[in-house]
Every structure is written in C-alpha cells, then in structure tokens.
Amino acid sequence: MSDTTAAAPETTLPETDAAPTAPAAGVGTTLLAWLDRFAPALAFAAALAVWEAATWVFAIPSFLLPAPSAIVAAGLATPAEVWLGHIWATLRVALMGYLLAIAVSVPLAVALASSRLLSRTLYPMLVVVQSTPIVAVAPIIVVTLGASDLPRVVITFLITFFPIVVSTVTGLLSTPEELIELSRSLRAGRSREILHIRLPYAVPHLVSALKISTTLAVIGAVVAEFVAAERGLGFFILFSTSFFKIPAAFAGLVVLVAISLALFRLVGLAQKMLVPWSLPKSER
Amino acid sequence: MQPPVISFKRLGQVFETAAGRAVTALDGVSFDIGRHEFVAVLGPSGCGKSTLLRLIAGLIAPTRGSVEIWGMPVTEPRDEIGIVFQRPTLLPWFDVLGNVTFPMRHKYGRVGEAERARARELLALVDLADFADKRIDELSGGMQQRVAIARALLLDPDILLMDEPFSALDALTRDEMSFELLRIWSERPKTVLFITHSIPEAVLLADRIVVMTPRPGRVREILDVPLPRPRSLATLTDPTFHALADHIRGTLFSRPAAA
CATH class of the missing domain: 1.10.3720.10 (MetI-like)
Known part of the structure; x- marks a missing residue:
C-alpha cells in the first residue's frame, strides 16, 4: 500500500488506504485513482440528477414518470x-x-x-x-x-x-x-x-x-x-x-x-x- | 530371475468408436516386469500406451489375453497400485497435505494422525516439506506433480503406474523431475511402469524400454538399458545413452513397408 511517503513531502496522509498509488506519481494519478473508486457512485448520482432535472424541466406528470x-x-x-x-x-x-x-x-x-x-x-x-x-x-x-x-x-x-x-x-x-x-x-x-x-x-x-x-x-x-x-x-x-x-x-x-x-x-x-x-x- | 510382478499375456484391446467401428488399440502384447524394475513404455500417440496402464490398474477389462499381477489375472482395481497421471489433478478445496492424504480419506472415510505423519514424510521425500499447508494454486506445475507423486505413494503401493507424468511440464522442470523421480525410486524401490513418448526420458529413467508401434499397438522391440545406476547428469553425456537413443529413434522412424 502506501509504502513510502518520503518522496513527496506535501502528501500528509500517511495512513489512508484510499489512494493506493505511489505519492510521488502526482496529482493526476491520485485523481485517476479517486475516479476509479468513485466513478460508479458518481455515475449513478448523475443519472438520478438528470432524471430529477428532466421531470422538472419537461414538467412530466408524476403518474407517467415520478422524480x-x-x-x-x-x-x-x-x-x-x-x-x-x-x-x-x-x-x-x-x-x-x-x-x-x-x-x-x-x-x-x-x-x-x-x-x-x-x-x-x-x-x-x-x-x-x-x-x-x-x-x-x-x-x-x-x-x-x-x-x-x-x-x-x-x-x-x-x-x-x-x-x-x-x-x-x-x-x-x-x-x-x-x-x-x-x-x-x-x-x-x-x-x-x-x-x-x-x-x-x-x-x-x-x-x-x-x-x-x-x-x-x-x-x-x-x-x-x-x-x-x-x-x-x-x-x-x-x-x-x-x-x-x-x-x-x-x-x-x-x-x-x-x-x-x-x-x-x-x-x-x-x-x-x-x-x-x-x-x-x-x-x- | 524372480517371478514377474506384472505380466502381459497376448493382450489385445478393441474399442468401439461412437460410429460403431472397431478400433484395435493393443494387439498381442506380451512382456513381463520384474520386482522393483523400472520399465518405460515408449511409443507415438495412438499406440495404446495409456490403455496398457488402465488395464494393469484394472480400470478396464482386456478384450483378449490377460494382465497378471503376481500371477493372478487382474479383474478389478487392486490395492498395491499407485497411479500418477499426466495432469496432477489435485483437489483445489484441500491444501497440499489434504491432497496427499486424500486416498486414505476417500477409501476409508477418515484420515488418522499416522497417515498425516506419513504424508508429511512423503512431502519431505518429494522435497515439499514446507508446503504442507499451502493451497494448490500456490504451487508451480512441477510442484503439483510432486504432490501427485506423494499422493500415489501414500498407501505404499508395490507398483507405481505413471502415465506421461512430466509431459505437461516445461523442459527444464521436466529434466529436474526425472532426476527427482530416480532419487525417490532409489529411496522407495517400487515396480514402475512409466508411459512416455520422450526417447531421452525413457533411456534416462528405465531399466528396460518397451518400444510400441502405433495402430494397432504392438511390441516392436524390448531394449535393456545398460547404463549404470545411480544415474546423474553425467548419464546424459554417456555414449551408451546416445547410441541407445539413436537406435530407438531409428526403429521408430523406419516403417517397414509390409508392417
């Protein structure tokens, strides 16, 4: 897991398992790792948000498609x-x-x-x-x-x-x-x-x-x-x-x-x- | 000479294919294997080598002739036989020790402390003393085949049947396993029937080599291997080794026109 933090002193999260990437790799990979982990939940939330918005914007009656x-x-x-x-x-x-x-x-x-x-x-x-x-x-x-x-x-x-x-x-x-x-x-x-x-x-x-x-x-x-x-x-x-x-x-x-x-x-x-x-x- | 442990008497085996055609797998096979002798049966695929092994094991009945063990015709599987197959076919739900003791569990329903101790001894014999608690998929192919050898030795059989046991291994592991087998055999002398299609393997391991012809499987030639024991890496450079290997190669590839 997080085996060495010495290479990147600005990373002050030595105990987290959430980002299993090497700290020296930089922000880009951390973001990618974060995305990899939360992408399914995010996509789901996004779909719900679109659904919610659509029912308001197009004024769909709730007996057809409820928000x-x-x-x-x-x-x-x-x-x-x-x-x-x-x-x-x-x-x-x-x-x-x-x-x-x-x-x-x-x-x-x-x-x-x-x-x-x-x-x-x-x-x-x-x-x-x-x-x-x-x-x-x-x-x-x-x-x-x-x-x-x-x-x-x-x-x-x-x-x-x-x-x-x-x-x-x-x-x-x-x-x-x-x-x-x-x-x-x-x-x-x-x-x-x-x-x-x-x-x-x-x-x-x-x-x-x-x-x-x-x-x-x-x-x-x-x-x-x-x-x-x-x-x-x-x-x-x-x-x-x-x-x-x-x-x-x-x-x-x-x-x-x-x-x-x-x-x-x-x-x-x-x-x-x-x-x-x-x-x-x-x-x- | 002592009475033979295994003798084949004019053995013939005919199979019926799914299409109803009769295929002769073995025809008029006769030879004897002495006590603690290491005999290799060598031949191309389709020469009925594996059929021979299954006949001794009592897993199938011969169409003609008979197989005798200690002078008694084989009619069903017997206790004095251990089998090592081409694939290790270990059980993934047991650890290494559980696999070695499996024949005991399977035959008698339980495994005692004595068998477990014996299994550990056998694991030490096949050089896997520290692997008793390992899972099967943690082992390499060569190690798995060693476990299969230990499993075959658990019930201390007099006869060890080996069906191309190293043919699925890579070349380096294969050589290593050949020497391992010779060491195990010298520590636990058994009557061994070793099926193979590798000429060097047969010459390196066996006391005698039975060369078979394909379709139908007949005995073409039985050769004594005059190489001294114990055999080692030096054996592989012995002129006798090469002369014999060349001779067999010549026999296998010369197809008499009227055969």
Missing part, C-alpha cells in the same frame, strides 16, 4: 411497519421457493449426472417445464393450489430450479476423468465418488447458479403476487398503480431491487466464507 425525490417522498409516506409487512411476505416466499429449489435441484442433478437413462428420460421434461412461460402458468397454479403461500412458493420454485439443475449437472460432469479413475482404482464406491470428488467439483458451477437464482426467486415471488396476493411488494406495486400512485409503485420497485441485490451479495459472502477456494485467486 426520484417524489419516489423517496412516497416511500417515506408509507409507514415502516407496512413496508416491513410487504417485504417479509415477498422475502418469505422468495426464500422458501429458493431453498426448495436447492433441495430438489442438487439431488436431481446428481441423479441426472449419474444415470444416462435417467437424464435421457427426464431432461426433455425439464426443458418443457423451463420453456413454459411462468407468467402464463402462474394463474393456473394459483387456481389449482388455492390462495395460500403454497402456489407462490411453487411458482418461485419453478422459475428458480432449472438453472441450478443445469449448472450442477455441468459441474458434476466437468470432473477430470483422472480423478474418477483414481477413485475407481481405490475402489471407494459411487457415493464417495460423488461426495468427495464430483460434488465439490460442481461447487463453482452451483454457486454461480445460486447467484443468478436469487434474482429469479424474487421475480417468481413478485409474479405470484401479481396473480393473487393480499400482501407483498408485488401486490403493493399492483395496488399502487391501480390507484395511479406511481411514485409509491416506484418505491416498491426500489425496495425489490434492494432485496435482489442483498440476496445476491449474501450468496457471494457465503461463497467467500464457506468455499473460498472456488473463487479466483484475486477475489479471495
């Missing part, structure tokens, strides 16, 4: 406990569907990777399920399974599980042939081959699928709420738009995005803590 400030105001106008109620309803369904998908997908992937017959039999069916537009099936599922969390969890599950299955199968089959031969030469048995070699080898694939699936799980929960719900952020957005409370709907959207991002980060953190070896060296 960011209006969205924040609408968000604050809704009481916190109402927010929490909706967030919890959506999060609960998303997480249950997500966990169910993991619980089903991983064993299913092991079965598909282990048996050619099984994979030839089941794969076409899985592709059909995956190819069915979930938004179109959702109302049918709600009618079939009744008005409870169950249909919502099932819808979330259906949209989430396929990427996990496909990635895990790819991972299980990407194991080097030599390791399988090593396993067989030790006569360790099929279950140990899967547990000790194939599954760990599938972890990097599994983790990337789990990351993608967090977003899908939130989508699934919201789609389910669009069809039938009396709580949840999807319901909140639908409800708000039906009363032309567009800033509130946008606020709901912002919360949804925040949930998706948080879940995504959470999986990333879990990967760092539980299976750091699956990350590239630079990200450990």
Whole structure:
C-alpha cells in the first residue's frame, strides 16, 4: 500500500488506504485513482440528477414518470411497519421457493449426472417445464393450489430450479476423468465418488447458479403476487398503480431491487466464507 | 530371475468408436516386469500406451489375453497400485497435505494422525516439506506433480503406474523431475511402469524400454538399458545413452513397408 511517503513531502496522509498509488506519481494519478473508486457512485448520482432535472424541466406528470425525490417522498409516506409487512411476505416466499429449489435441484442433478437413462428420460421434461412461460402458468397454479403461500412458493420454485439443475449437472460432469479413475482404482464406491470428488467439483458451477437464482426467486415471488396476493411488494406495486400512485409503485420497485441485490451479495459472502477456494485467486 | 510382478499375456484391446467401428488399440502384447524394475513404455500417440496402464490398474477389462499381477489375472482395481497421471489433478478445496492424504480419506472415510505423519514424510521425500499447508494454486506445475507423486505413494503401493507424468511440464522442470523421480525410486524401490513418448526420458529413467508401434499397438522391440545406476547428469553425456537413443529413434522412424 502506501509504502513510502518520503518522496513527496506535501502528501500528509500517511495512513489512508484510499489512494493506493505511489505519492510521488502526482496529482493526476491520485485523481485517476479517486475516479476509479468513485466513478460508479458518481455515475449513478448523475443519472438520478438528470432524471430529477428532466421531470422538472419537461414538467412530466408524476403518474407517467415520478422524480426520484417524489419516489423517496412516497416511500417515506408509507409507514415502516407496512413496508416491513410487504417485504417479509415477498422475502418469505422468495426464500422458501429458493431453498426448495436447492433441495430438489442438487439431488436431481446428481441423479441426472449419474444415470444416462435417467437424464435421457427426464431432461426433455425439464426443458418443457423451463420453456413454459411462468407468467402464463402462474394463474393456473394459483387456481389449482388455492390462495395460500403454497402456489407462490411453487411458482418461485419453478422459475428458480432449472438453472441450478443445469449448472450442477455441468459441474458434476466437468470432473477430470483422472480423478474418477483414481477413485475407481481405490475402489471407494459411487457415493464417495460423488461426495468427495464430483460434488465439490460442481461447487463453482452451483454457486454461480445460486447467484443468478436469487434474482429469479424474487421475480417468481413478485409474479405470484401479481396473480393473487393480499400482501407483498408485488401486490403493493399492483395496488399502487391501480390507484395511479406511481411514485409509491416506484418505491416498491426500489425496495425489490434492494432485496435482489442483498440476496445476491449474501450468496457471494457465503461463497467467500464457506468455499473460498472456488473463487479466483484475486477475489479471495 | 524372480517371478514377474506384472505380466502381459497376448493382450489385445478393441474399442468401439461412437460410429460403431472397431478400433484395435493393443494387439498381442506380451512382456513381463520384474520386482522393483523400472520399465518405460515408449511409443507415438495412438499406440495404446495409456490403455496398457488402465488395464494393469484394472480400470478396464482386456478384450483378449490377460494382465497378471503376481500371477493372478487382474479383474478389478487392486490395492498395491499407485497411479500418477499426466495432469496432477489435485483437489483445489484441500491444501497440499489434504491432497496427499486424500486416498486414505476417500477409501476409508477418515484420515488418522499416522497417515498425516506419513504424508508429511512423503512431502519431505518429494522435497515439499514446507508446503504442507499451502493451497494448490500456490504451487508451480512441477510442484503439483510432486504432490501427485506423494499422493500415489501414500498407501505404499508395490507398483507405481505413471502415465506421461512430466509431459505437461516445461523442459527444464521436466529434466529436474526425472532426476527427482530416480532419487525417490532409489529411496522407495517400487515396480514402475512409466508411459512416455520422450526417447531421452525413457533411456534416462528405465531399466528396460518397451518400444510400441502405433495402430494397432504392438511390441516392436524390448531394449535393456545398460547404463549404470545411480544415474546423474553425467548419464546424459554417456555414449551408451546416445547410441541407445539413436537406435530407438531409428526403429521408430523406419516403417517397414509390409508392417
């Protein structure tokens, strides 16, 4: 990091990690380093500012495109406990569907990777399920399974599980042939081959699928709420738009995005803590 | 002479390709390997060298003839065999020590203190004593292959099968590893079958060289290597070394018209 400050006496910030450039390099590089660090936040702030300005300058009505400030105001106008109620309803369904998908997908992937017959039999069916537009099936599922969390969890599950299955199968089959031969030469048995070699080898694939699936799980929960719900952020957005409370709907959207991002980060953190070896060296 | 450790008896191996065509990988291969003998199998790619290794390991069954270990036909993988592959294929989720003890964990489900001590001993043998706690991606290719050798030695096999173990390494590391292997072999005598397509490597390492022909793989010639042991850098300048290497080169590149 900041290894020597002797070359540039005017730099009186010996303890900061913020500017990892050599102090002797001058103001230009410091600025560049600062830009490199804050450019994403700056760009985001700039986009918001342009948006805000545009709504004022062109006098866009808030039911067409509310200004960011209006969205924040609408968000604050809704009481916190109402927010929490909706967030919890959506999060609960998303997480249950997500966990169910993991619980089903991983064993299913092991079965598909282990048996050619099984994979030839089941794969076409899985592709059909995956190819069915979930938004179109959702109302049918709600009618079939009744008005409870169950249909919502099932819808979330259906949209989430396929990427996990496909990635895990790819991972299980990407194991080097030599390791399988090593396993067989030790006569360790099929279950140990899967547990000790194939599954760990599938972890990097599994983790990337789990990351993608967090977003899908939130989508699934919201789609389910669009069809039938009396709580949840999807319901909140639908409800708000039906009363032309567009800033509130946008606020709901912002919360949804925040949930998706948080879940995504959470999986990333879990990967760092539980299976750091699956990350590239630079990200450990 | 002592009874052979490994003997191939008129071994033939026919594979079926995806298109349904039969391909003869090995045909009428017969030779013996004695106890603690170092035999190199040399041949161009497609001569069934690796098939030979997988047959001894009991990973595949021969189409014709048989492979015998201590006079018993090989029908399934056996405990007295350690394998080193072309690629190190270590497990990235274990550290170096965990990789060396992996055969124990994999075969018996747990690793005791005794095995860990033995693994450390083997790491010292392959000159990696200080690397037990290192991650796999912190090691160079040569170091990874040393770990793979230590892993193959963990269960103290009588027979060591090596499938072009140094062919993925750079030339300098490769020479270094050859001498390392000779040192390890002199400290832990094993019956070694070493598959290679490098003539100097075969001559430097082996007691005998089995030269194979490609498609179908047949034994073209079996050569004794009369070079004295222990072998060293001086061996590489020995006239016998060059004479033998030249002879093999001549054999491999002369294709009899009626073959």
